[in-house]
Amino acid sequence: MSAATGRLRLGVVGLGRLGKRHAENLAYRVPGASLVAACSPLEEERAWARETLPEPRLYDDYADLLADREVDAVWLVTPSSLHAQQIVDALRAGKHVFCEKPLSLDLAECERVLAEAARYPHLQATIGFMRRFDPSYKDAFDRIQAGAIGRPFLVRSQTTDKNDNDGFFVRFAATSGGIFLDCTVHDIDVARWLLGKPRAKRVFAAGAVALHEGLREFGDVDNGVAICEFEDGKLAMFYASRTQAHGNDTHSEVIGTAGALAIGHNPRANRVEIYDATGVRNECTPTFFDRFEDAFLQEARAFVAAVQGGAGASAQAGATLADALEATRIGMALRESLKSGEAVVL
Amino acid sequence: MSAATGRLRLGVVGLGRLGKRHAENLAYRVPGASLVAACSPLEEERAWARETLPEPRLYDDYADLLADREVDAVWLVTPSSLHAQQIVDALRAGKHVFCEKPLSLDLAECERVLAEAARYPHLQATIGFMRRFDPSYKDAFDRIQAGAIGRPFLVRSQTTDKNDNDGFFVRFAATSGGIFLDCTVHDIDVARWLLGKPRAKRVFAAGAVALHEGLREFGDVDNGVAICEFEDGKLAMFYASRTQAHGNDTHSEVIGTAGALAIGHNPRANRVEIYDATGVRNECTPTFFDRFEDAFLQEARAFVAAVQGGAGASAQAGATLADALEATRIGMALRESLKSGEAVVL
Amino acid sequence: MSAATGRLRLGVVGLGRLGKRHAENLAYRVPGASLVAACSPLEEERAWARETLPEPRLYDDYADLLADREVDAVWLVTPSSLHAQQIVDALRAGKHVFCEKPLSLDLAECERVLAEAARYPHLQATIGFMRRFDPSYKDAFDRIQAGAIGRPFLVRSQTTDKNDNDGFFVRFAATSGGIFLDCTVHDIDVARWLLGKPRAKRVFAAGAVALHEGLREFGDVDNGVAICEFEDGKLAMFYASRTQAHGNDTHSEVIGTAGALAIGHNPRANRVEIYDATGVRNECTPTFFDRFEDAFLQEARAFVAAVQGGAGASAQAGATLADALEATRIGMALRESLKSGEAVVL
């Protein structure tokens, strides 16, 4: 932290669409944070940073940013395949690190990062499962902690995207890890988080290609369903889709012995209802980017608070590397089950 | 009642669209009732009765039906202008009488009917404000009685129809009494019923012609708004419309000192929600006929139960002639206020 | 059918809670039907019939009712273990037969009934999956047929009951067939019906005992989840529960390539919303009995129409014996998967 201001000095790495949003949040909307540096190999993105951010030091090489001694923490919004090594490098350079999900699509690599991180217990290392910071998910979590639904034992959760006719994700299929590792990994984290982090025991998955035939060559599907059994008699059901007509519909339910909570059932875009010849309707959040705008901000605030060790920081903590490892482990088992048609024991 | 069966023997008068529904309900769906006679001046309607109803005696003249000694009660679904005299004639013939609203659009005539009815206290005379029998309105009424919202002091209620491009109601404007007497009269009855039958003290109304210019020559509007003050500090707000795009939207709210109830806020046609490119929507009840299908049935059952004097009959009783008079009195004051632009003291 | 009246003469068998409802519907609310006979071994139930129904002939023995030549069709609301034989007996006696679900919990027995029924193609034999006749389910079905959601490929459906502290179903566990055969069988039929009757290929199920430990000795659970893969790339997810806090929550969704439909998402009891210190809420349908009141009636009307061969009768037809066999087949595979922890190939 800056000795002068007591503010956490951050460097953002990667300035694509999501990187830009993180950068703006860190620059202008997070008390206690200063965005002092940004890194991108693309001149276009650095130009954006130059115009938009408050005088950041700009780098085209990650190593140079890590060498900047006035950077306390790095914020990685880079391609997934780089995450693991970039986290390790950041920790070795003495920086706290926030990294967008996934940690890695390779279990051994996940474990290597955890082992390395264990050597730097004073450094914060968080994976960006932003749903935990969405005010509605947070409210549900708090209600569960307060006993509002008794003992929670079942989570149903879905990540479904509006159909993209361009099929970006088809081109992305070779490296996405498949629908369960790309989408359901969020639901896996939500389920574990809301159910008290039980260990997974057995999973089963199935899928369908509804529209995007191009996925077949990658063994992927555009709609996937799954069941996950946890060790203490807890359960989760997942649904992931790339083909919704109405928008991004991220919805979770948690069912307990004394009640249930639904988070985001109707993915309403705002508080407007339209009455016309088609009936009564609301429009929907088009993308996760719109749906979780506030979550991304809260996530950044929580990370800074966690590093600064303020009151309640631990309660607000995001997903640990261990959480990310577990989500990957379950996601890979789902992929295996989809392929084999058999239940997979973990 | 039939000495043999103990059933109430009814004769329905008027077999238009609503009359047919009442006839079928009375014939097949009301325990304790037998529809034994039907009256219509139109051969076509009598033919329908011949085919559809269980062997009714058919009349083309109301006097003949009243002379039928095996008819215990008459059910009037006739043009509004006939109601008052037909009720009087029925009572004089010793028949119980149910009559569709309105009692009359003329206050003196209303009072004449009440005076006549007072001579036949053993005969049931009910005006068809079916909303009281809708299960949701009934549920709200019961909750209020049970104290669920403390002391109710404000009702907001609306009767709004889907726009009819054919403008049937424009042609009907000369005799309908205007929007407040034709539509709002239901809301007036609802407000009085839910608020404990307070006396009206002062009203104000205003209106707009949104689409149907033809109404202007009758001093009528296709959208009307109104406020009614009652004597004990209670209030009502009304809205009536002929021009809704989405359907028949009958909605009431009652606000109390400890809570509020909304009845029918979203006029959903059924339990289906549609997710498509326009968002998430439900279709709406197209007409009052669809919305209140069950209410018409319950209303018939309650009338028969009231005549038969079963347990709880009084609690289930429909609108009395006095209720109908009061609704007309308030509706006429609203019409006067619309015309004058001034508040009208009752 | 009665030569005199052209009405279908029915005999109801079994007069428990659901039997009574069916009897009243058939007696009073189904055009073209006459309830002429009723059968129950219990004097108490026959006494109810004597008082409530329109002069039925009463039997304490099923064989006697079958011998009644003025009965055209039997309506079985008897214990599940009797269904198969009673259907066969009815067909052999030349009667049309409606039987509450399930056909049988034994596959061989199901097949035996189908074989027998094949000998009586002129007789109607229907199993009571009433959900098909619920107006909202019917509306969804019709929309799908009309292409409103493109090609449907995924159904998510649940049958969840309000928790019964008395644990009736625990005592019933020995003979219920388990949660999937008792509850999910409805969802299986819904999924097949809405997806165009695809053949099941593979299933997986898991479960939890949330509250009712007594179920463990029967290998049963009080919450079950399942996935069913069909042969043409279609999918279903099921959830069944005995332990909901808020009511009977029967909810189905069908997802297609161009949209989705949700049926009964919020199990609202009626159109009332309550505003108080707890927020804005609606109460829920307490039991399936309340939720499907109208469906039971429509089901009876459709059966009578089907026997009478009126226009559109086939479109309205309920579940066939073959449908019931398939639902049992899938339900049994789910039970097996729950027990083994492995996917079951059909």
Next chain:
Amino acid sequence: MSAATGRLRLGVVGLGRLGKRHAENLAYRVPGASLVAACSPLEEERAWARETLPEPRLYDDYADLLADREVDAVWLVTPSSLHAQQIVDALRAGKHVFCEKPLSLDLAECERVLAEAARYPHLQATIGFMRRFDPSYKDAFDRIQAGAIGRPFLVRSQTTDKNDNDGFFVRFAATSGGIFLDCTVHDIDVARWLLGKPRAKRVFAAGAVALHEGLREFGDVDNGVAICEFEDGKLAMFYASRTQAHGNDTHSEVIGTAGALAIGHNPRANRVEIYDATGVRNECTPTFFDRFEDAFLQEARAFVAAVQGGAGASAQAGATLADALEATRIGMALRESLKSGEAVVL
């Protein structure tokens, strides 16, 4: 604007609860703005500013802040009775000015401010009707502009607060101007804004004291209803309440010839639904402060954008002094109607 940074330099005046929120927004969340000064007569509030804001110059006297030549604009969150003179003083000092509503409760004073402001056409003067900047209200406005509901002709709008047992507003009644000037003034502005700024022609109001008897001595009520007729056949209905059980329920509807829009019908606190023995419910926004959190921020951004004259600035402009004058004019007529029981012609 700062020659060095091009940022608008603001001074906030008044640091009560709402003043603090505005100050934090201006300090940290508004691109192009610098909060450089703050003014409060209370040391406690200045201490808060010292700790929370980025090195503001602090004043205990408004005149001193106006003398600060490095302040381009003042942001007034002061007691209502000071607004008019403080706006005039700011304009005379060459500062742009944003002032919380109301402009004044005195019409002559409103007009005096307008006359003075006319002398400074280069200075922005905005009254804080934040509802215009709420994303849902903004969405509705945009839809109307795009013709989605045809010609809008009726607005129904309400401002209702959760009951405050402490009765703060009773103590405040002497100076609040009464419920219509304190609460409904927002709805008046919304109605005018959504209907295209028609001129009011006639109003009628009525009210009830549901809980707070102490209001009677001030001629005030805790629940008020009103109708406003505009010159071109447009209408508005208003409801204001201090006594809601469920929360702050700010709701508006606009009805047009081809459809309608509802904004905020269910005042849901977030996206969580709770299923328990009471049914299905959502909690509500407790106060306007929670409901309009985002609107306050957007309002600040729009003001800064308007001063800086960016593209689209005028479309985003908030309420002008003329809008505020008109809202006060209508609000006062409502108060007069409440008192007299008669319609008031404007």
